[in-house]
Amino acid sequence: MRLPSPLARVRAAGFPWTAAPTPRGVEPPPQVERLGDAYDTDWARRPVALWSRIAALESVGRVATRVTCRPTVHNLDRLGGNDGPLIFVANHHSHLDTALLLTTLPMPWRHELVVAAAADYFFDTAPKAALAAWAYGAVPMERRRASRRSADRAATLLEDGWSLLIFPEGGRSPDGWGQPHKGGAAYLGVRCGVPVVPVHLHGTGRVLPKGRTVPEPHAVQINVGAPLRPEPDEDARRFALRVEAGIARLADETSSDWWEARRRAAIGSTPSLKGPQQDTWRRDWHSPDRRPLDRRPRRWPS
Amino acid sequence: MLDVDRSTPPVLLHHGEQFRLERLPADRSRIVYPPEPLPGLDDPDAAIRRAIEEPIDSEPLRELLFPDMRLTIAFDDISLPLPKMRRPDIRQRVIEAVLDVAADVGVDDIHLIAALALHRRMTEAELRHSVGDRVYDAFAPRGQLYNHDAEDPDGMTVIGETRHGEEVQISTRAATSDLIVYVNLNLVSMDGGWKSTATGLSGYQGLRHHHNVATMRATRSFMDQDRSELHRSNWRQGAVLRDAGIKVFQIETTVNNDLFGDGPLAVLAKREWEWTPRDRATFMGVKAGLDRMTPGGRRRILHSWEAPYALTSVQAGEVEAVHRITTEHVYDQQLVAVEGQTDVVLYGLPYVGPYNVNSIMNPILVMCLGLGYFFNMYRGRPVVREGGVLIMTHPTTDEFHPVHHPSYIDFFEQVLAETTDPIEIERRYEVGYAEDEWYRHLYRTSYAYHGVHPFYMWYWGSHALEHLGGVVVVGGDPATVRRLGFRPASTLADALEIASDLVGPSPSITYVKNPPIGMADVT
Numbered sequence A: 001m002r003l004p005s006p007l008a009r010v011r012a013a014g015f016p017w018t019a020a021p022t023p024r025g026v027e028p029p030p031q032v033e034r035l036g037d038a039y040d041t042d043w044a045r046r047p048v049a050l051w052s053r054i055a056a057l058e059s060v061g062r063v064a065t066r067v068t069c070r071p072t073v074h075n076l077d078r079l080g081g082n083d084g085p086l087i088f089v090a091n092h093h094s095h096l097d098t099a100l101l102l103t104t105l106p107m108p109w110r111h112e113l114v115v116a117a118a119a120d121y122f123f124d125t126a127p128k129a130a131l132a133a134w135a136y137g138a139v140p141m142e143r144r145r146a147s148r149r150s151a152d153r154a155a156t157l158l159e160d161g162w163s164l165l166i167f168p169e170g171g172r173s174p175d176g177w178g179q180p181h182k183g184g185a186a187y188l189g190v191r192c193g194v195p196v197v198p199v200h201l202h203g204t205g206r207v208l209p210k211g212r213t214v215p216e217p218h219a220v221q222i223n224v225g226a227p228l229r230p231e232p233d234e235d236a237r238r239f240a241l242r243v244e245a246g247i248a249r250l251a252d253e254t255s256s257d258w259w260e261a262r263r264r265a266a267i268g269s270t271p272s273l274k275g276p277q278q279d280t281w282r283r284d285w286h287s288p289d290r291r292p293l294d295r296r297p298r299r300w301p302s
Numbered sequence B: 001m002l003d004v005d006r007s008t009p010p011v012l013l014h015h016g017e018q019f020r021l022e023r024l025p026a027d028r029s030r031i032v033y034p035p036e037p038l039p040g041l042d043d044p045d046a047a048i049r050r051a052i053e054e055p056i057d058s059e060p061l062r063e064l065l066f067p068d069m070r071l072t073i074a075f076d077d078i079s080l081p082l083p084k085m086r087r088p089d090i091r092q093r094v095i096e097a098v099l100d101v102a103a104d105v106g107v108d109d110i111h112l113i114a115a116l117a118l119h120r121r122m123t124e125a126e127l128r129h130s131v132g133d134r135v136y137d138a139f140a141p142r143g144q145l146y147n148h149d150a151e152d153p154d155g156m157t158v159i160g161e162t163r164h165g166e167e168v169q170i171s172t173r174a175a176t177s178d179l180i181v182y183v184n185l186n187l188v189s190m191d192g193g194w195k196s197t198a199t200g201l202s203g204y205q206g207l208r209h210h211h212n213v214a215t216m217r218a219t220r221s222f223m224d225q226d227r228s229e230l231h232r233s234n235w236r237q238g239a240v241l242r243d244a245g246i247k248v249f250q251i252e253t254t255v256n257n258d259l260f261g262d263g264p265l266a267v268l269a270k271r272e273w274e275w276t277p278r279d280r281a282t283f284m285g286v287k288a289g290l291d292r293m294t295p296g297g298r299r300r301i302l303h304s305w306e307a308p309y310a311l312t313s314v315q316a317g318e319v320e321a322v323h324r325i326t327t328e329h330v331y332d333q334q335l336v337a338v339e340g341q342t343d344v345v346l347y348g349l350p351y352v353g354p355y356n357v358n359s360i361m362n363p364i365l366v367m368c369l370g371l372g373y374f375f376n377m378y379r380g381r382p383v384v385r386e387g388g389v390l391i392m393t394h395p396t397t398d399e400f401h402p403v404h405h406p407s408y409i410d411f412f413e414q415v416l417a418e419t420t421d422p423i424e425i426e427r428r429y430e431v432g433y434a435e436d437e438w439y440r441h442l443y444r445t446s447y448a449y450h451g452v453h454p455f456y457m458w459y460w461g462s463h464a465l466e467h468l469g470g471v472v473v474v475g476g477d478p479a480t481v482r483r484l485g486f487r488p489a490s491t492l493a494d495a496l497e498i499a500s501d502l503v504g505p506s507p508s509i510t511y512v513k514n515p516p517i518g519m520a521d522v523t
Helices: A006-013 A047-069 A096-104 A126-136 A148-159 A184-191 A236-254 A258-266 A281-284 B044-053 B090-105 B126-140 B194-200 B215-216 B229-243 B277-292 B295-303 B319-334 B363-374 B406-418 B422-434 B436-445 B453-460 B464-469 B477-485 B494-505
Strands: A070-075 A086-088 A113-118 A140-143 A163-166 A197-203 A220-224 B011-015 B018-022 B031-033 B070-076 B109-115 B145-147 B156-161 B167-171 B177-187 B246-255 B310-315 B335-338 B344-347 B386-392 B470-475 B488-491 B509-512 B519-522
Touching: A006 B295, A047 A070, A070 A096, A086 A096, A086 A184, A086 A236, A086 B464, A096 A113, A096 A126, A096 A163, A096 A197, A096 B215, A096 B406, A113 A126, A113 A148, A126 B109, A140 A148, A140 B386, A148 A184, A163 A184, A184 A236, A184 B519, A197 B215, A197 B464, A220 A236, A220 B031, A220 B044, A220 B215, A258 B090, A258 B126, B011 B295, B011 B344, B011 B386, B044 B090, B044 B246, B044 B310, B070 B090, B070 B194, B090 B177, B090 B246, B090 B310, B109 B126, B109 B194, B126 B145, B156 B229, B167 B194, B167 B229, B167 B246, B177 B194, B177 B319, B194 B229, B194 B319, B215 B229, B215 B422, B215 B464, B229 B319, B295 B335, B310 B319, B319 B335, B335 B488, B344 B406, B344 B494, B363 B406, B363 B453, B363 B464, B363 B477, B386 B464, B386 B494, B406 B436, B406 B453, B406 B477, B436 B494, B453 B464, B477 B488, B488 B494
Parallel strands: A070 A220, A086 A163, A086 A197, A113 A140, A113 A163, B031 B509, B070 B109, B070 B177, B109 B145, B177 B246, B335 B519, B344 B386, B344 B509, B386 B470, B470 B488
Antiparallel strands: A197 A220, B011 B018, B156 B167, B246 B310
C-alpha cells in the first residue's frame, strides 16, 4: 500500500492549511516578487550567517576542496598593495570554482566576498536561494538581460567594502572551452572605480565538469593576475575586452611560463580561451577539461 | 641621541642571536638611536615604471632596447637587504617592469645574472625570493637565470686597465651585451654606482685592486663615497667600462628603516622609554625563549624573519647621476647628527650581517661586522677618537658554516694563529687562498664563499684596527676572541674597566644602537 504524500494531505486539508482562493470578481492582490533577481540576501551578510558560513567554509569547504582539487595558487603577490574591495573575475568550468576561490583567496578578501550567482538558476526557489546565499554569500545576478537592480545591488555592496566574485561567462563551460564574456564585471569596475582581478582556474573542469554530480579528484592550478584599473578614457566595453585578455594571458602563463605568455601578449598572439573555432573532433580532443591519458606503464604487456 | 643619567633604564643591546639589557654609566654616556622609518612610496610599481620611462641623463629604457639585441639584467645578491625583505622583493618588482618593456619591444636574448662577485652562489629558494617565481620559472629552466661565476675560465673578460694600472674584469656575457640593466638595492651608502657592475660582475683579477689593505686604510669611510678610495677605484674601473662602449642602465632603489614592522620584534625598533607593557612582556618572552633554545634553533627562527621594508625611492638612468640621488635618499633615512667623538664606542652586534644570511656568523664575520661595517657607519669622523676603544657584544664562538665558509675555517686556524696584522696577512697568505683549486671548486659548484673572501673581511676592518687603541668583546668565547687579537670580557662593567686602562679613567661612552640602521654624521 502506498502512503499519501504529506503535501497531498496538506492540500487535501484545505484552508487554513492552504491559502484561501480569491473570490471571483475580486482583483487578486499583486504578487510580491521574492525570488530571482529580487531575492533579498541581506540576512546572509549579518553576523550569525556570515560567521557560520566562514566556519563552514574554513572547515568542511577547505577540506573538501583540498581533497578533490589539490589546489596550487600562483602569484598572490600581485594583490600586494591593495587593501580595498576588489572584483575577482574568473573563467568558469565547475560548481567547485566558487568553493575553491572562497577557500583559497587571501585575507581580507576571502571573508569579505560576495559571489554573483545566476538569478534564474540559484534563486529560482526559496530553499535553493537560501542555501546559495548562506553557503556562498551569493547575490542574484541577472544573466539573460541587463538588470538595473542587479547592477545597483552589486555597486552598493562594493561601496560598502565587500569584494565581488563574478564569472563573466555567465555559466559553466559546456565543453571546457571559454564562452563569450558578459560586461557586468567591467561595468562595475568602471562605475565604482574598483580594480578588477583576473583569475584563471585550470583543472576544475576535470574534477566536476558540467553534467557530472560526483567529483573525480584532480590537481587544480589557480593563477591570480595583477589588478586591472580602467584607463581614464576607457569605457566598460573596452575594459571588458582587456579583462578577458587578462584571463587568457593567465591561461597561457599556466600552460607555459610568465615570460612566454608576456612575449605572446606583446605581439597579440595569446591563445584564445575559446579554443579552435572549427567544430570538429579536434576541439574536444584539445579541450582543457579533457583528462590526460593515463601515462603509467602497463603492468602487463598488451 | 640620549644623554644617559641616573634615571635612564638599562638599554637593549643585540648579542648575536640573543639580547642583553645593560645599564650605562650615568653622566658620561650617550645613546645614538637610529632614525625613524621614512614613509614609503604609495605605489611602488608606478614609481618603478616612471623611473624607467623618464630616466636621468639617459634615453628611456624602451628606446635603448631593440629586438635582436643581447640584454643582460644583473641584480644584487642575497647580501642585501638585511634582514631579507618580505615578498615581493624590490628586485622582483624592478625586473618584472624591465622585462615588461623588453617583451613589448620583442627582445629574446635576455640573461639574468645574480651579481655576487666572490660571494657564495644563491640557492634556488634564495633566487626565487629575490626575483620571484614568475621570473625564475620562466628563465632558470632555460639557463638564462644564473649565479655569476667569477672563476669561469671562459666566462670572464678583461676590458682594460685604469690609469692607475687597475685591471677591469667583468662577466663575458655582460661585456658582450648591447645593454646591461643593473638592478640595485641600496641598503647603505656604500652600495651602488659603479661598484655594482665593476665589483658585482667582477672577479679576483679586478677586485684585488681595491679590496686590499692600502685602499681600506686610505678610505674615511667606505660609507662616505666622497672620502672613499674604494669608491674612487671602482669609479675609475667604471670609466674604463664606459669608454670601452659597455652600456649600463642603472636602476637604484632605496628602502626605509622598517626592519621589524608591527610584529613580535617591533620592540627592537623602539627606544626603551617607548616600550608599552605589551612590548616589555613580548621582549621578556622572546628573550627567555631564545635563551633556552639551541644556537641552531635560534638561527632558524631569526633568519626566517622577513622585514616589511617600504620603497622610499627608485631612480634609473646614467650610473653616476642616478647614484648621486640615491645616496641622498640613503642619507635622508640614515644620517644622525653626532656632536664630537668619544673615548669608547659600544655596539651590540645582531645575528645577521651581509655574509651570513641563512648561515652562521663566524668569528671573522664578527670582526667584519663590528670593525668593518659598524665602525665605518660614519661621515666626517669616526664616532670614537683615535686611540679609543671599541666594545662590542657578541657570543663570538668558533663556529663556522662548513658549506658556506670553508676557507674561513682555514683562515681562522692557519692565518690568525700566526698573525692578525692585515698587511702581513695580505702579503703572506692572500694569493695562496685566492688561487687554491679546492676553494675555487667549492665556490663554483657548491655554495661556498671564494677562498679569498675571509681576507677581504679582515681588510674591511683594517681602518678600524689602525684607528683604535683596543677592541673588547663582551660575552665572547675568550679563546676565540683572543685569536682575533681582541680582549674578552664577561660583563659590560668588565669591558669598561679594560677600556679605562687604555683611554684613562671615566671615559666618555657612546652606544650606537644598530639595527635599525643609522649612520653617524660626526661633527
